[in-house]
Amino acid sequence: xxxxxxxxxxxxxxxxxxxxxxxxxxxxxxxxxxxxxxxxxxxxxxxxxxxxxxxxxxxxxxxxxxxxxxxxxxxxxxxxxxxxxxxxxxxxxxxxxxxxxxxxxxxxxxxxxxxxxxxxxxxxxxxxxxxxxxxxxxxxxxxxxxxxxxxxxxxxxxxxxxxxxxxxxxxxxxxxxxxxxxxxxxxxxxxxxx
Amino acid sequence: xxxxxxxxxxxxxxxxxxxxxxxxxxxxxxxxxxxxxxxxxxxxxxxxxxxxxxxxxxxxxxxxxxxxxxxxxxxxxxxxxxxxxxxxxxxxxxxxxxxxxxxxxxxxxxxxxxxxxxxxxxxxxxxxxxxxxxxxxxxxxxxxxxxxxxxxxxxxxxxxxxxxxxxxxxxxxxxxxxxxxxxxxxxxxxxxxxxxxxxxxxxxxxxxxxxxxxxxxxxxxxxxxxxxxxxxxxxxxxxxxxxxxxxxxxxxxxxxxxxxxxxxxxxxxxxxxxxxxxxxxxxxxxxxxxxxxxxxxxxxxxxxxxxxxxxxxxxxxxxxxxxxxxxxxxxxxxxxxxxxxxxxxxxxxxxxxxxxxxxxxxxxxxxxxxxxxxxxxxxxxxxxxxxxxxxxxxxxxxxxxxxxxxxxxxxxxxxxxxxxxxxxxxxxxxxxxxxxxxxxxxxxxxxxxxxxxxxxxxxxxxxxxxxxxxxxxxxxxxxxxxxxxxxxxxxxxxxxxxxxxxxxxxxxxxxxxxxxxxxxxxxxxxxxxxxxxxxxxxxxxxxxxxx
Numbered sequence: 001x002x003x004x005x006x007x008x009x010x011x012x013x014x015x016x017x018x019x020x021x022x023x024x025x026x027x028x029x030x031x032x033x034x035x036x037x038x039x040x041x042x043x044x045x046x047x048x049x050x051x052x053x054x055x056x057x058x059x060x061x062x063x064x065x066x067x068x069x070x071x072x073x074x075x076x077x078x079x080x081x082x083x084x085x086x087x088x089x090x091x092x093x094x095x096x097x098x099x100x101x102x103x104x105x106x107x108x109x110x111x112x113x114x115x116x117x118x119x120x121x122x123x124x125x126x127x128x129x130x131x132x133x134x135x136x137x138x139x140x141x142x143x144x145x146x147x148x149x150x151x152x153x154x155x156x157x158x159x160x161x162x163x164x165x166x167x168x169x170x171x172x173x174x175x176x177x178x179x180x181x182x183x184x185x186x187x188x189x190x191x192x193x194x
Numbered sequence: 195x196x197x198x199x200x201x202x203x204x205x206x207x208x209x210x211x212x213x214x215x216x217x218x219x220x221x222x223x224x225x226x227x228x229x230x231x232x233x234x235x236x237x238x239x240x241x242x243x244x245x246x247x248x249x250x251x252x253x254x255x256x257x258x259x260x261x262x263x264x265x266x267x268x269x270x271x272x273x274x275x276x277x278x279x280x281x282x283x284x285x286x287x288x289x290x291x292x293x294x295x296x297x298x299x300x301x302x303x304x305x306x307x308x309x310x311x312x313x314x315x316x317x318x319x320x321x322x323x324x325x326x327x328x329x330x331x332x333x334x335x336x337x338x339x340x341x342x343x344x345x346x347x348x349x350x351x352x353x354x355x356x357x358x359x360x361x362x363x364x365x366x367x368x369x370x371x372x373x374x375x376x377x378x379x380x381x382x383x384x385x386x387x388x389x390x391x392x393x394x395x396x397x398x399x400x401x402x403x404x405x406x407x408x409x410x411x412x413x414x415x416x417x418x419x420x421x422x423x424x425x426x427x428x429x430x431x432x433x434x435x436x437x438x439x440x441x442x443x444x445x446x447x448x449x450x451x452x453x454x455x456x457x458x459x460x461x462x463x464x465x466x467x468x469x470x471x472x473x474x475x476x477x478x479x480x481x482x483x484x485x486x487x488x489x490x491x492x493x494x495x496x497x498x499x500x501x502x503x504x505x506x507x508x509x510x511x512x513x514x515x516x517x518x519x520x521x522x523x524x525x526x527x528x529x530x531x532x533x534x535x536x537x538x539x540x541x542x543x544x545x546x547x548x549x550x551x552x553x554x555x556x557x558x559x560x561x562x563x564x565x566x567x568x569x570x571x572x573x574x575x576x577x578x579x580x581x582x583x584x585x586x587x588x589x590x591x592x593x594x595x596x597x598x599x600x601x602x603x604x605x606x607x608x609x610x611x612x613x614x615x616x617x618x619x620x621x622x623x624x625x626x627x628x629x630x631x632x633x634x635x636x637x638x639x640x641x642x643x644x645x646x647x648x649x650x651x652x653x654x655x656x657x658x659x660x661x662x663x664x665x666x667x668x669x670x671x672x673x674x675x676x677x678x679x680x681x682x683x684x685x686x687x688x689x690x691x692x693x694x695x696x697x698x699x700x701x702x703x704x705x706x707x708x709x710x711x712x713x714x715x716x717x718x719x720x721x722x723x724x725x726x727x728x729x730x731x732x733x734x735x736x737x738x739x740x741x
Binding site: 015018019022026056057058059060064065090105106107109150 | 241527528532533560597600604
């Protein structure tokens with residue numbers, strides 16, 4: 001389906017990037033691995049298609065700085081941020097800056113695939129130039145799951161346990177979900193297509 | 195006394211038995227109190243029986259009133275052959291019994307406000323006792339004169355003797371009973387530990403007692419003035435060293451010594467004078483002893499608060515650490531999980547490659563070992579402060595720490611510079627711990643700059659080589675540390691921030707010192723703060739010795 005999609009992995013931890021490459025390769029993704037942000041920028045090509053998987057804490061340029069730099073270069077690749085120790089502040093900065101998602105290590109492979117796949121789909125839609133590009137304003141699979149569980153009356157802790165993520169990440173999803181829904185309300189029917 | 199006091203729920207037969215015991219004790223004390231009694235009356239300058247009465251009422255309340263009120267009458271009948279319904283017996287019941295029982299009830303009420311003896315409580319106690327004793331002395335002396343036991347001209351003398359005697363008896367024995375019953379038992383272990391000192395004090399008290407009352411042993415002219423005030427010294431010494439409990443015992447021993455050995459050599463007037471001085475001595479001893487007990491209680495309380503605080507400190511430190519530990523552990527865990535998941539995916543492949551499966555499993559094992567090392571390293575540090583030294587590249591260390599904080603800095607519009615001297619040698623240190631120290635210093639710098647509303651705050655990390663060590667300094671352009679806090683910033687719970695516990699620098703110091711380094715404040719003024727730490731160079735020999 002995404003035969004030409006590539007996951008661009010940036011992590012300073014050798015074992016982490018190596019294992020991610022191996023795992024995603026086995027899952028059928030094409031991967032390209034970088035030890036730091038600078039290396040990726042050197043190799044960067046605007047024609048790249050797929051998704052980036054970037055660690056926050058790296059010597060030199062951080063994941064968030066890399067994201068900002070890519071935005072400056074008008075890169076349309078979705079960026080998924082990973083962190084070894086998730087804190088709400090970092091997650092919020094990342095998501096505010098337009099990151100596609102925020103994941104805490106160790107990452108459950110099902111969640112990872114899910115997130116990457118929807119990011120790739122969004123990118124594909126964007127590249128096709130269709131109105132589906134506005135799909136970023138729609139809830140991601142993950143956000144939809146959180147939204148469903150919230151509606152069902154679950155607490156943040158329960159949701160975290162069910163989805164296998166930390167409560168803080170649930171909070172982040174929740175706030176982003178609310179933000180998106182508000183945006184949709186504000187814009188009214190204009191984004192109700194698709 | 196003690197055995198009676200420890201019972202608070204008493205059955206009827208026991209009550210009768212205890213009442214009889216009380217009356218017996220009262221009469222006995224009354225009998226021994228008849229020293230230099232005035233004109234064959236009960237009036238003497240020593241009233242230990244009154245102390246017993248008040249103590250019992252204070253302990254058991256108004257329900258013992260029938261016994262305590264009647265006991266003086268019984269004593270009068272037994273000791274002085276008074277007629278059972280005569281004025282002497284009834285006078286004793288009304289004056290002594292009623293006044294002091296009422297005094298006991300009042301003191302019992304007041305005591306509720308003072309669960310522990312305090313100087314304030316002692317002042318209240320003293321005021322109530324002195325006024326009750328005066329009231330009783332005036333009433334009782336009047337009754338005795340009316341009854342013809344005393345000549346009318348000796349009224350004031352009788353009042354004086356009775357007043358002094360009762361106050362003396364009460365003030366010396368009552369606090370002893372009260373303080374022993376609220377339990378200065380905690381002192382017992384301390385007393386056992388310093389028994390030598392206590393013996394010395396007892397010996398000094400004994401010597402001073404012998405010198406003070408030397409004319410009683412015929413060692414000097416009876417007219418020789420007795421330097422009574424010498425006795426204040428050992429009593430004050432004991433009070434300041436041990437508090438109220440031991441002072442109580444010393445005063446009681448002194449009083450018994452006076453009654454047993456000295457009184458018979460005295461004239462009634464000189465004995466009365468001694469009893470007045472004993473009241474003053476006891477009062478002084480009590481005030482000092484009780485205030486010392488108060489102090490040690492407050493100290494003990496503060497120590498326990500210190501304990502709470504340090505356990506809170508420990509918890510805060512742990513929460514600061516979990517962030518670091520989380521980061522150190524989650525990377526190996528992430529890789530481990532990925533390798534294992536990959537391995538199981540490989541098994542599902544129709545034509546799986548044994549070699550790559552083996553390689554994935556080997557790598558998983560490597561990551562597991564890595565996480566074990568992180569945990570072991572931390573555990574060892576926390577267990578004994580032992581650090582796992584390795585050769586650390588100072589540049590790498592500084593770069594990493596700065597990278598970890600860079601997000602915060604840039605998002606706040608701050609510039610963070612790193613200046614590392616070229617060709618720095620390696621240092622022998624625990625990488626994780628030093629990284630925590632640097633991050634902590636950087637976080638402080640960030641807070642300082644952020645708090646000062648500077649548009650373009652500046653933070654600099656400078657790493658330089660010195661003779662035997664490498665110095666890391668972290669400098670910020672914040673408002674500086676308040677002058678009064680500058681010499682104590684490395685102590686726990688010193689903070690210039692409204693949030694947080696002020697633990698950061700204390701932890702930094704212990705981590706740096708665990709790595710045989712030193713941390714200090716280079717400067718702090720309105721233009722900013724600079725804190726530096728140094729870590730010894732890691733020569734090959736050092737590494738071998740420390741490993």
